[in-house]
Amino acid sequence: MNKEKYTLRIYRGVPGNQYWEEFELERSASANVISSLMAIQTNPINKEGKATTPVAWEQGCLEEVCGSCSMLVNGRPRQACTALIEDIINEGCSTTITLAPFTKFPLVRDLCVDRTKMFESLKKVRAWVSVDGTWDTTKQFGQKVGPEVQEALYVLSTCMTCGCCSESCPQVNDHSPFIGPAPVSQARLFNAHPGGEYEKPERLRALLDEDGISGCGNAQNCAKVCPKKIPLTESIALIGKETMKQAIKDALKLPDT
Ligand code: SF4
Ligand code: SF4
Ligand code: FES
Incomplete structure (x- = not known):
């Protein structure tokens, strides 16, 4: 396990065609799920080193007021904007974090639901x-x-x-x-x-x-x-x-x- 890096394992895709894709990122004290997704958006290369499409997600206020960034983080429904990477790693005792869209709403794409x-x-x-x-x-x-x-x-x-x-x-x-x-x-x-x-x-x-x-x-x-x-x-x-x-x-x- 590389302690300087963490893996985002993301359940991606569109209705009828969902799959897991992993991304490896550098750890930093201030990273949260949204900033990690932004880092992937800037450089959409997956853990296997292959170029891929940027992950789609929703965001608005970035201060847990609009609710638009809600998703499953390690299976728990919460807001991505207030989900600090270091806290999630410590809570789960793992440097792999899963992100998935909500299941009770129609899927739009990747982490976006309607x-x-x-x-x-x-x-x-x-x-x-x-x-x-x-x-x-x-x-x-x-x-x-x-x-x-x-x-x-x-x-x-x-x-x-x-x-x-x-x-x-x-x-x-x-x-x-x-x-x-x-x-x-x-x-x-x-x-x-x-x-x-x-x-x-x-x-x-x-x-x-x-x-x-x-x-x-x-x-x-x-x-x-x-x-x-x-x-x-x-x-x-x-x-x-x-x-x-x-x-x-x-x-x-x-x-x-
Ligand atoms: S969990 Fe339900 S009640 Fe609580 S803020 Fe979200 S929508 Fe509102
Ligand atoms: S059934 Fe649903 S709405 Fe009713 S108490 Fe349980 S979780 Fe809440
Ligand atoms: S962006 Fe508004 S609650 Fe996270």
């Missing part, structure tokens, strides 16, 4: 505050929010739609329509916002659909892998109770307010 379904799920649960002029927002937006609520909502608001939670969730798979934990948590965020409360019944009804809250099997992997430490299982439990109440209200034909 996370559109996460954004579609946010639309489904109306993960926003409507300010389209169809209702009076002055009362709701004028309300004060206490520091405890602010703190709880702030954590929920840090979700970057990275997909790590869906990637780790056994219930998100080809045989299940489950939309995953992140949209459930975003419904909690906007239901608790004084300006978003107005659309709470619609969000809850959306989560009563077959792809909604009932798909969660309570395995709790999601909260363990969330890089923002969002209490996903707490959100799922809370929304589970609220959807139940909404279903009863709807069955009894009670008004929304």
